[in-house]
Amino acid sequence: xxxxxxxxxxxxxxxxxxxxxxxxxxxxxxxxxxxxxxxxxxxxxxxxxxxxxxxxxxxxxxxxxxxxxxxxxxxxxxxxxxxxxxxxxxxxxxxxxxxxxxxxxxxxxxxxxxxxxxxxxxxxxxxxxxxxxxxxxxxxxxxxxxxxxxxxxxxxxxxxxxxxxxxxxxxxxxxxxxxxxxxxxxxxxxxxxxxxxxxxxxxxxxxxxxxxxxxxxxxxxxxxx
Amino acid sequence: xxxxxxxxxxxxxxxxxxxxxxxxxxxxxxxxxxxxxxxxxxxxxxxxxxxxxxxxxxxxxxxxxxxxxxxxxxxxxxxxxxxxxxxxxxxxxxxxxxxxxxxxxxxxxxxxxxxxxxxxxxxxxxxxxxxxxxxxxxxxxxxxxxxxxxxxxxxxxxxxxxxxxxxxxxxxxxxxxxxxxxxxxxxxxxxxxxxxxxxxxxxxxxxxxxxxxxxxxxxxxxxxx
DNA sequence: TACTAAAGTTTGATTACTCAAACTCATGGT
DNA sequence: ACCATGAGTTTGAGTAATCAAACTTTAGTA
Numbered sequence: 001x002x003x004x005x006x007x008x009x010x011x012x013x014x015x016x017x018x019x020x021x022x023x024x025x026x027x028x029x030x031x032x033x034x035x036x037x038x039x040x041x042x043x044x045x046x047x048x049x050x051x052x053x054x055x056x057x058x059x060x061x062x063x064x065x066x067x068x069x070x071x072x073x074x075x076x077x078x079x080x081x082x083x084x085x086x087x088x089x090x091x092x093x094x095x096x097x098x099x100x101x102x103x104x105x106x107x108x109x110x111x112x113x114x115x116x117x118x119x120x121x122x123x124x125x126x127x128x129x130x131x132x133x134x135x136x137x138x139x140x141x142x143x144x145x146x147x148x149x150x151x152x153x154x155x156x157x158x159x160x161x162x163x164x165x166x167x168x169x170x171x172x173x174x175x176x177x178x179x180x181x182x183x184x185x186x187x188x189x190x191x192x193x194x195x196x197x198x199x200x201x202x203x204x205x206x207x208x209x210x211x212x213x214x215x216x217x218x219x220x221x222x223x224x225x
Numbered sequence: 226x227x228x229x230x231x232x233x234x235x236x237x238x239x240x241x242x243x244x245x246x247x248x249x250x251x252x253x254x255x256x257x258x259x260x261x262x263x264x265x266x267x268x269x270x271x272x273x274x275x276x277x278x279x280x281x282x283x284x285x286x287x288x289x290x291x292x293x294x295x296x297x298x299x300x301x302x303x304x305x306x307x308x309x310x311x312x313x314x315x316x317x318x319x320x321x322x323x324x325x326x327x328x329x330x331x332x333x334x335x336x337x338x339x340x341x342x343x344x345x346x347x348x349x350x351x352x353x354x355x356x357x358x359x360x361x362x363x364x365x366x367x368x369x370x371x372x373x374x375x376x377x378x379x380x381x382x383x384x385x386x387x388x389x390x391x392x393x394x395x396x397x398x399x400x401x402x403x404x405x406x407x408x409x410x411x412x413x414x415x416x417x418x419x420x421x422x423x424x425x426x427x428x429x430x431x432x433x434x435x436x437x438x439x440x441x442x443x444x445x446x447x448x449x450x
Numbered sequence: 451t452a453c454t455a456a457a458g459t460t461t462g463a464t465t466a467c468t469c470a471a472a473c474t475c476a477t478g479g480t
Numbered sequence: 481a482c483c484a485t486g487a488g489t490t491t492g493a494g495t496a497a498t499c500a501a502a503c504t505t506t507a508g509t510a
Contacts, residue, residue: 093338101338104335108332116318
């Protein structure tokens with residue numbers, strides 16, 4: 001669009017930080033950390049976004065995207081997630097590497113190529129991590145899901161989304177048989193150790209920290225083993 | 226590689242200008258024109274390339290890529306042409322638009338994605354314009370071909386390559402049935418008007434300037450009509 | 451040979467992004 | 481109520497890429 005690549009990255013980062021934050025505002029420090037820049041740099045770039053009516057911000061306060069900024073962020077997210085889907089579904093790359101690849105490609109995709117890609121992939125609604133893909137008009141349907149860490153011992157569930165994009169986390173999950181769409185059962189919970197023991201359907205039991213489990217979203221199944 | 230996007234563009238431009246030039250040297254003005262920058266800008270960027278041992282240049286002389294620079298340029302060309310092939314073969318875009326799209330995407334493709342793309346496309350040797358795709362090791366096989374403008378009246382030939390990347394030229398050729406792989410016959414030549422009349426196999430006769438025809442490469446067929 | 455036009459170079463300024471370091475504000479704990 | 485701590489901001493400087501305009505060289509022409 002009219003935005004530079006850097007501006008696109010700021011918009012995406014602010015959008016994602018804002019989603020996480022309870023207040024619906026993105027603290028400057030979190031934005032800076034997400035982008036790997038110093039706080040001063042983030043402050044001055046946010047000024048630019050404000051001047052372009054993409055964000056609101058008052059001194060020493062949080063940052064909030066305007067409607068225009070949110071729209072732009074969703075467009076970037078759409079490009080990112082469609083590219084990820086393409087890399088996994090069409091090119092057969094592993095889901096643990098596609099995030100970083102898409103991070104670069106998302107800025108080089110024109111609306112025309114994006115639409116052709118979307119059509120080629122069959123207009124998917126979710127990317128390989130289970131993240132929803134915003135539609136061309138900016139509509140975004142978040143799926144109903146709860147953190148795996150909130151399941152109880154014996155509960156069964158279907159894995160629907162993985163929030164963590166770190167390569168080693170994703171490789172661990174794949175190696176354990178915990179991929180999007182798989183069903184699983186909580187074998188045991190050890191609150192003292194902060195660990196859950198999970199058995200993926202047809203796999204062997206694995207242990208994960210409840211912290212890690214809270215970044216894996218599931219939809220509970222009725223019935224117990 | 227280690228190069229910035231701008232440096233990649235300069236390397237590619239110099240490589241292509243150098244191919245065209247008789248002396249095997251790229252004049253500074255041609256480089257600047259190819260990149261759409263002023264001559265002064267090109268001069269200072271070439272200094273950078275020289276400092277990085279990617280090119281050689283002496284004041285008021287031409288520019289010549291070093292082995293290292295040529296290798297890098299071929300790598301970029303490989304990315305460009307594989308992306309073009311992907312856009313046409315996989316996404317079904319028209320060949321008249323893919324050059325500009327690839328111009329942006331070529332800088333965002335990692336070696337890993339490039340190799341996956343190459344495999345997905347069946348390791349093609351030529352892109353949709355008939356341009357050879359450099360191999361991963363930098364090997365480049367130029368196909369044997371002559372400019373269509375050198376054919377005589379009555380000659381038959383197969384269209385193997387289109388050097389012009391301008392969208393309107395490519396749309397004209399496609400609309401005329403003159404695509405890569407098609408066979409054609411020269412119906413008449415009018416040197417005074419600087420025009421050739423061509424009949425593509427199974428199509429109707431079209432006129433093109435000999436200038437335009439010189440940018441279309443063909444392989445002559447034996448036999449006359 | 452002398453001069454001019456074309457090509458190339460240099461200089462100084464500008465824009466976008468960044469950092470380090472000095473500074474300012476907000477707040478919670480005793 | 482104070483004030484230390486951490487979060488945020490400002491300032492000054494640097495890098496990469498660019499342009500316009502002044503300047504230099506080359507080469508062809510008269």
